[in-house]
Amino acid sequence: MIGELEFERPVVELRKKIDELKNLTKDADVDLSEDIERLENRLQKLEKDIYENIKPWDRVQIARHPSRPTTLDYISHLFTDFFECHGDRYFGDDEAIVGGIAKFHDYPVTVIGHQRGKDTKENIRRNFGMPHPEGYRKALRLMKQAEKFNRPIICLIDTKGAYPGKAAEERGQSEAIARNLFEMAGLTVPVISIVIGEGGSGGALALGVADRIYMLENSTYSVISPEGAAAILWKDASQAKKAAETMRITAPDLKELGVIDSIIKEVKGGAHRNVKEQAEAIDMVLKKSLSDLLSLDSDELVAQRYAKFKQIGDYSFVKQFTGVN
């Protein structure tokens, strides 16, 4: 298997052994069918054990897999007639975010997503999918355009975070993210966000104030990377594995915390094993949620979106000491 990860090595090794035995039976005149069957049963069980109980840190590795499908991969499978729009109209075109108009089963939509590169060269051009303010401002421009033409908006989230750089700060990284949160909250068209890879902090959330929020099964969504959390909490970036668990960043965690609407199941071993199949799973979810959302008028949409975010948070009340009896 190409690009296998540490946690799935037992599966890979067992499969290799079965293949060896099969080859052996071909060449030498021995009957190993019973052994092969036994091993194949074991492989099935092992696959079930491993792929149905993926540990948080292993999910992080899948989310970061170099061949994990990107926004443009999904765009080509999910939509037709995609027309990419460039630029924020103020400063430049940030290729860490792509966006444009397209059709989803003949229905016009606007689609926007973070875009990582497939190789080093493309990653440099796309700044590893870490946007500058102009990326967020381009996204917002396209959202307002979608609102004008009454098109639903689909956002694909896949970033380690907004780029921490000098120019980004000078041009108002904070303001650009904040503005998106603010304006997305008021959009009068349906907004659906799907975390397809890493959902890193404010840089991810700036495409995430949506009516429906989904996560691919092996994606992550967090306030800080596991490495960053480990460095801050335990002054030790090598504790990232522990942080990935403590910080609760996986799709099942976010579902349990009530932050996302649902999990989109991944192809066994991760989305990179079969993009087309993965896109079909996303397609089904999009169809359903779009038809639900399109039945709401704009006031209902905005009110429900407000309520959705208002309920996130956990707190309690104490009786305050008001005086001496």
Add this chain to the structure above:
Amino acid sequence: MLKDLFSKPKKKKYATIPSERDKQDIPEGIMSKCPNCKKIMYTKELDKNLKVCLHCSYHHPMASFERVESLVDAGSFVELDSEMVTVNPLDFPGYLEKVEQDKLKAGLNEAVLTGTGKIRGNDVVLAIMDSRFRMGSMGSVVGEKITRAIEKADELKVPFIIFTASGGARMQEGVISLMQMAKTSAALKMFSSHGGLIISVMTHPTTGGVSASFASLGDYNLAEPGALIGFAGRRIIEQTIREDLPEDFQTAEFLLKHGQLDAVISRLDLKDKLTNILDIHIPGGVWK
């Protein structure tokens, strides 16, 4: 220029919290030492000057209740949601113990104080963050209290003023903390769409998720001199771009220069300037 009036902290890259040794150098309580110019002055005089150094104009951190005292008409402040307290949504080890420690240390329930009050007769809703509590970080309680304060301003149809002081997200509340950025921003959008006036006053420090949400969403974005304001931490940026950053990087003055602020205002002038803005908005009103 404002920049000339207030001499900047010299080569001070990170938050200036007086060290234990600084504190021991001087008689506890009676005298205070400025962490910027190192001069010693009577604490009483410093307090009377709204904690602005008498020698170099360095703005010492201000507790939330001191801020109320410095701005709000006597007797007009009514606190909101004072009984709301933090729980542990992620079951993060040791989190509530840390919160309890800060409660005792800072004498606060959480990192933001909210309430209604009057500034020179103008009704406002205020939210004042306090960096002494968990570095002013935003968790569920901070997000919810600010959201409720905005909703209160909307209900009363009065301006909303927020004083930010925060290191960003509350790490121990993970993604719940992140979502408070969306919640508070959505509340401001709702308030704004009704014509509500939003004034943000950024104080030292205003960074991370707080900078990237309500702090930057004022109709008027103001800041105190020398305040550190930015999205990413200076050290992270230096590691990423591998070059030295200008000395004034991410200061209020730097943001003003780069078009990110309406004004940098001395704490001594703040009440006048806020009144100025309020006066222009309140008479006609644009409430929908």
